[in-house]
Amino acid sequence: MATVKDFRNNVKPNWCPGCGDFSVQASIQRACASLGLEPDDLALISGIGCSGRISGYVNAYGFHGTHGRVLPIAQGVKMANKDLTVIAAGGDGDGLAIGMGHTIHAIRRNIDITYIIMDNQIYGLTKGQTSPRSESGFVTKSTPEGSIEPSVNLMEMALSSGATFVAQSFSSDIKDLTSIIEQGVKHKGFSLINVFSPCVTYNKVNTYDWFKENLVKLSSIEDYDPSDRGMAMKTLMEHDSLVTGLIYQDTVRKSYQEMVKGYKEEPLKDAELNMDREKFNELVQQFI
Amino acid sequence: MISQLSWKVGGQQGEGIESTGEIFAAAMNHLGYYLYGYRHFSSRIKGGHTNNKIRVSTRPVRSLQDDLDILVAFDQETIDVNFDELHDDGIVIADAKFKPVIPEGSNATLYAVPFTEIARELGSSLMKNMVAIGASGAILDLDAKEYYTIVSQTFGRKGDKVVENNMKAIEKGAAFVQSQSQGQPSKLKLMPADGRKRMFLIGNDAISLGLLAGGCRFMAAYPITPASEIMEFMIKHLPDYGGTVIQTEDEMAAATMAIGSNYAGVRAVTASAGPGLSLMMESIGLAGMTETPLVVIDTQRGGPSTGLPTKQEQSDLMAMIYGTHGEIPKIVIAPSTVEEGFYDAVEALNLAEEYQCPVILLSDLQLSLGKQTIDTLDYDQIEIRRGDLNLEPDLPELKKGEYFKRYKITDSGISPRLVPGTKNGIFHVTGVEHDETGKPSEKAPNRKKQMEKRLRKLQDLPNKFPSPVALNLQHKNPDLLFVGYVSTRGAIEETIERLEQEGLKVNHAQIRLIHPFPTEEVKPLIEEAKQVIVVEHNATAQLANIIKMNAGYGDKISSILKYDGTPFLPGEIYEKCMQEVVVYGNG
CATH class of the missing domain: 3.40.50.920 (Rossmann fold)
Incomplete structure (x- = not known):
């Protein structure tokens, strides 16, 4: 059985020392090992940006796509081979600015993949511009007077878009993050995991210390019930979405693939490509 | 007797103009005539002038006829808009209800037939289309009985009474015209056809059939004129083959979803028209750079921007050849007949896998939506070739930190291909310049080698491609x-x-x-x-x-x-x- 080591590939990440993304990388590796997966069975699809490089830093089938399109690529992979574990990962700019359209529709569609947003509330690779997760008033190169746009409320948006698995974690809490990723992968449907992953170079506001001060663990809230969507929404509102843990899970709704007509038990990649003569003649007859 | 005839029906969109043409054409096909039909329509659901022009011939036809022998009009606008096209001594059959007029001094013959009135008497004004069809048949000296097969096929599900009433509508339309022409022999009697019924289909149908027969098992697409029929056909038929279609949120998702699916080993396509293709360009570049097979169908329409969304044009050519940033291997093929639409769709899927690159199948609105008879599609010409794809390789265990050389430098430029899930086959894929294992590399000598490898792949294609x-x-x-x-x-x-x-x-x-x-x-x-x-x-x-x-x-x-x-x-x-x-x- 594969161990954490088997998911390491000896490639040195080009992230800055102290970057939150290292913990996301480690947590994916730990979760996959703990779930008993083999590197050959994992497809890790990533977007563009610092975080997008993650598919090259895990020993697995990695696909580093185009900016914002991590989710359509990942959904295409899963549709083709349902036996693969598909994890998509990218930054908040990738998923919530240029790729926002795909994020909402992937949530709604509920294909069985896990999407990890590495949320640093800034554009790091392009050297410090505002992101859709930057808070209003946030001063960056592109918002010298402070951002006048409110940040995207991702967790509330996910809930209202019909998400079946919504969780949030913090990159310095590897244990919690690993556990959340495991739960996300096990979830039958689309699992959305937002990870506060501080940018130590360009975000001097939302730092490790800031998160430690401001984040509330859902496990500390008495009687919190992640199957109660109303409670989930209320709790997010009460805490300005600064909570960690499993926020909401719908275990009843079936995943997209379970509902597709004609979709078989065997992966689509193994489907017969040749059409027999009789079937062909039948199709031709429909036009005569 | 004449060997060919040009017939057109026109009226307001949503009034059943298309189905009138369909039934007329189906009856003619039943008699063994060759047909070519082309619809004039607008980008709206109801209202606005629409017409369906159908050419009937005793020999194969792939184009519209210059002029018109018979114009069937459901409103005055149809006469006003199309009269110039009519032969000097052509025939107009129009609903008496709107008191049709033709230009003064014209040699054309006008039959004002009470389409609506006859239909109402039979129980539903919807049947006015059948009255018009019957009237057209009388001009051609066609026995109304010739329509029976097609009427029973079309309305059989609704019961015998409906079939009977529709036949009556046809007979009454014919009888009215006969009574007006006072027994004069028809100038427009068609030479008898060979009686062989043929496939009657639009180019998009042929392309879709080719995709299905060529092993396409997944499609991701966004609705657009004039490509949507391909998606609709695939939605209907793919589940029979274990496959499926996802209607995506936009064309960028469509192209990248198809890329993901191809990467994982499924023949996947997308289809769109100019505006969608513009949105897909970055993704097509990704397929080129990552050497992932991808088939994109472009049914060209009038551009630029929204342009003429329901009209014929061939202005995407340069964009299809050059329209992605950077330089990638890309194949663009263009079927010139409906039959070629079928064979080329199969071939596009083969080429995409053999050359591991995007293939654009370039159609246009006239080919995609023009409806015509064809003699046959040959099952024996269907061939599935997957190139250097190895789905069940026996690979040695990779050493720690080592990846499979998915982008191995070869003489042909084409590298061995595996899909994710393959044991001991892990490799990386990225749109960033990469080395033989797919790991990012910006080193100058590597860049040069990989660039040349990719572009080398297509060098011999013009010699290999059947009938370029x-x-x-x-x-x-x-x-x-x-x-x-x-x-x-x-x-x-x-x-x-x-x-x-x-x-x-x-x-x-x-x-x-x-x-x-x-x-x-x-x-x-x-x-x-x-x-x-x-x-x-x-x-x-x-x-x-x-x-x-x-x-x-x-x-x-x-x-x-x-x-x-x-x-x-x-x-x-x-x-x-x-x-x-x-x-x-x-x-």
Whole structure:
């Protein structure tokens, strides 16, 4: 059985020392090992940006796509081979600015993949511009007077878009993050995991210390019930979405693939490509 | 008796104009006539003038006829808009309800038939279309009984009474016209056809059939005119083969979802038109850079921007060849007939896997939506080739930190391909420049090697591609060579017949492999012709420019261009040849 080591590939990440993304990388590796997966069975699809490089830093089938399109690529992979574990990962700019359209529709569609947003509330690779997760008033190169746009409320948006698995974690809490990723992968449907992953170079506001001060663990809230969507929404509102843990899970709704007509038990990649003569003649007859 | 007939029905969109044409055409197909139908429609659900023009012939036809023998009108606008097209002594059949008038002094015959009234008497004004069909049949001296099979097929599900009433509507429409013509023999009696019923389909149907037969098992697409029929066909049929279609949120998702699916080993496609293709360009670049197979169908329509969304044009050519940033291997093929639409769809899927690159199947609105009869599609020509894809390799265990060389430098430029999930086959894929294992690498020597490897893949394609040019080379040293692509084929062929009657020696080349351009094949054709005319549906002579760029001979090549949204008619090309282009000479 594969161990954490088997998911390491000896490639040195080009992230800055102290970057939150290292913990996301480690947590994916730990979760996959703990779930008993083999590197050959994992497809890790990533977007563009610092975080997008993650598919090259895990020993697995990695696909580093185009900016914002991590989710359509990942959904295409899963549709083709349902036996693969598909994890998509990218930054908040990738998923919530240029790729926002795909994020909402992937949530709604509920294909069985896990999407990890590495949320640093800034554009790091392009050297410090505002992101859709930057808070209003946030001063960056592109918002010298402070951002006048409110940040995207991702967790509330996910809930209202019909998400079946919504969780949030913090990159310095590897244990919690690993556990959340495991739960996300096990979830039958689309699992959305937002990870506060501080940018130590360009975000001097939302730092490790800031998160430690401001984040509330859902496990500390008495009687919190992640199957109660109303409670989930209320709790997010009460805490300005600064909570960690499993926020909401719908275990009843079936995943997209379970509902597709004609979709078989065997992966689509193994489907017969040749059409027999009789079937062909039948199709031709429909036009005569 | 006549060997061909041009018939048109027109009215307000949403009034059943399309189905009137369908039933008329189906009846004619039943009798064994060849058909070519083209719809004029607008980008709205209801209202606005629409018409369906159908050519009926005893021999195969791939183009509209210049003029019109019979015009069936459900409103005055139909007469006003289409009367110029009508023969001098043509026939107008119109609903008496709107008190139709034809221009004064015209030789045309007007039959004001109470379509609506007869239909109402039979129980539903919806049947006015059938009255019109019956009236048309009477003009052709066709027995109303000839419609029975198609009427029972169309309405059988609704019960015998409905079939009976519709037949009555046809008979009454016919009887009315017969009573008006007072027993005069019909001028428009068609020569009998061979009685063989043929496939009657639009180009999009043929392309879809090809995709299905060619092993496409996943499609991701966003609705757009004139491509949506492909998605709809696949939605209906793919589940029978374990496959499925996802209607995506936009075309970027469509292309990248298809890329993800191809990467994981499923033949996946997307289909769109100009605006969608513009959105897909970055993704097509990703497929090129990552050497992932991808088939994209572009059913060209009038551009730029939203342009003429329901009208014919061929102005995406340059964008399809060059429209992604950076330089990638890309194949662009262009079927010139409905049959080729089928075979090329199969071939596009093969080429995408063999060459591990994006393939664009370039159609246009006229080919995609024009509905015509074809003799057959040959099952035995279907072949599935997956190139260097190995789905069940026996690979040695990879050493720690080592990846499979998915982008191995080879002589052909084509590397061994695996899919995710393969044991001991892990490799990386990225749109960033990468080394043989797919790991990012910006080193100059590696960049050069990988760039050359990718571009080398297509070097031999023009020699390998079956019939890169559809040729009709009757003559050595012809006076004229016509060149076109996609749906202009039929109109060019008929133009040539007329020019040959005038004693001109004319050859014809319809380009099928657009990129990489089959220079070796095309150059000698141009060389031996006295003059070359490129016929295309755009304003900037895109195909002519591609030919000049690849084959030279700029001074010999002139263009006949059309960009008003309507398809070329044979007479139009002929007239332009006579007036503007051909320099006559006996030498």
